[in-house]
Amino acid sequence: MTEAPPDQQPAIRVTTMPADANPYGDIFGGWLMSQMDMAAGLVASRHSHGRAVTIAVEGMKFHAPVAVGDEVSVYADLVRVGRTSMTIDVQAWRRGRHVEERCLVTQAQFVFVAIDEHRQPRAVQG
Numbered sequence: 001m002t003e004a005p006p007d008q009q010p011a012i013r014v015t016t017m018p019a020d021a022n023p024y025g026d027i028f029g030g031w032l033m034s035q036m037d038m039a040a041g042l043v044a045s046r047h048s049h050g051r052a053v054t055i056a057v058e059g060m061k062f063h064a065p066v067a068v069g070d071e072v073s074v075y076a077d078l079v080r081v082g083r084t085s086m087t088i089d090v091q092a093w094r095r096g097r098h099v100e101e102r103c104l105v106t107q108a109q110f111v112f113v114a115i116d117e118h119r120q121p122r123a124v125q126g
Contacts, residue, residue: 012035015070033060033106035074038074041112049125053115063103076088076089077089083124087110091106
């Protein structure tokens with residue numbers, strides 16, 4: 001498991017809120033996955049200079065819980081480009097509201113395909 005966040009700016013940084021949590025105050029895994037998908041989508045759209053859609057999420061594991069009030073930083077790094085597809089490594093890290101210590105929460109690879117105005121695959125223009 002990674003011991004320190006990537007040495008780059010996060011694609012997304014957000015504070016978790018009560019609406020994002022279950023009755024016990026733990027953040028829903030689906031909410032966290034959507035933040036990761038948004039971060040990866042930013043990278044995919046920027047690299048392909050247009051619309052890109054998620055086609056797969058590979059290897060998602062939850063390493064630690066996230067609580068209401070935690071700051072979540074999502075890092076996204078383009079690692080592979082095909083003719084129409086892009087693979088992006090994504091990591092989500094949490095930091096308690098009043099501390100500096102950070103913890104890896106989850107990581108996965110998101111695969112996107114660049115699409116045209118008819119929602120058909122198009123060549124990546126990266």
